[in-house]
Amino acid sequence: MAMTRQFKPVRRDADVDLDAALADDRARALAIVPVSREIAERLDRFVALLRKWQPAQNLVAASTLPTLWTRHIADSLQLADSLPGDSVVDLGSGAGFPGLVLAVALAERPGARVHLVESNQRKAAFLREAARVTGAPATVHAARIEAVLAAIPTPVAAVTARALAPLADLVALSYPLLKSGAVGLFLKGQDVERELTETSKSWTLEVVTTPSHTDPGGRIVRVNRAEPRAPSSSSGS
Template sequence: MIADEQQARAFVAERCDASAMERLGTLVDALREENQRQNLVSAASLAHVWQRHIADSAQLLDHVPRGTLGGALWMDLGAGAGFPGLVIAAMCPEVRVLLVESRKRRIEWLDSMIDRLLLSGCSVAGKRLEVLEGPPARVISARAFAPLDKLLRLSARFSTADTCWVLPKGRSAALELQGLSGKWQKLFHVEQSVTDPEAAILVGRGTVKGQGKGSSAK
């Protein structure tokens, strides 16, 4: 379990090169500055920004087959301040990362960081997921986007049998998973977060097209 900022930096550095660490350092500095203008993240979390936001995002790579990511599409739903999507793009420039975000000021922030970090493979879909059109994704991530059942219904059309799902959750991970229908539930398992002893990640592989418990896919 990562306990402090030094350990968090070391954890991330083991998973990327020096250029990526420079990009992430620039992202952290810009986040601190921008957070004075708009509430991208909680002010308290900035004291532990590498642990709470950078390493917390980077750990998702441990649950995705890295050898299959080159040129593949990683879709990050409700990208917000850019976690995990911007972190993934900064660490893995060979991956096409699509940041899905509908709020105007968040879109402006994400676009500015893509330009500043020279992330040519990263782009923003500035619209609600419900109206988004696009190709299937190799990886779908979402951090505090929506309850699990709703998240899966909205993003089902972007999934295939090869799609990897990495969904950071708090202490509700196991409970949300139990709330799914048996068909969807079998696709996922719970992994412990390395940055928070009370948090977990729902990891799965496959398509979730079909009907969830108490809801209909559209």
């Protein structure tokens, strides 16, 4: 009788090195933003899926993979304590930051729902699979932001975004939700003061900024209220 030999996949040194780096980074991230064991296990499944899809989809910059937990997951998780409720809309969700991570953080809260808005069809497919394997209460909308916001029922507690657009554009995009009572929670970098100045030219804002727990130069921008400024009028001679 012929015997079939089974071969185990060969693990490259680079894979082993990445495993070790991610294990260390995971410990650092969960020290910064502690979560329950159950939520940590859901995040482990998310990371495993992202690594599986990464070669074909390029979901995150390859250079950030060794610090995936601190650079992306903890950075997203830090918004969870600022959420004023369990209904969230995440704009430009990409690979799930911060929206899918926040949905995982809310997974044990009855009635929680995070709407992930991502027009890229391949990334939207990844987000659907990530929601499935993690059990996150997330709904993926594979369409443009303007079309989605017109259909999402209000009230919504918070609208979030990370690395999507300048603050002025984020306020304009999310205004349909902000005027209905949602709070804006936007992760911004070291140019936040310049962005706030630019945004104030077109909007009257009630804003609080707090330091990021993961980026020394970053800020969490909380927009409690936003109203468009009336166009300035100039008289001719």
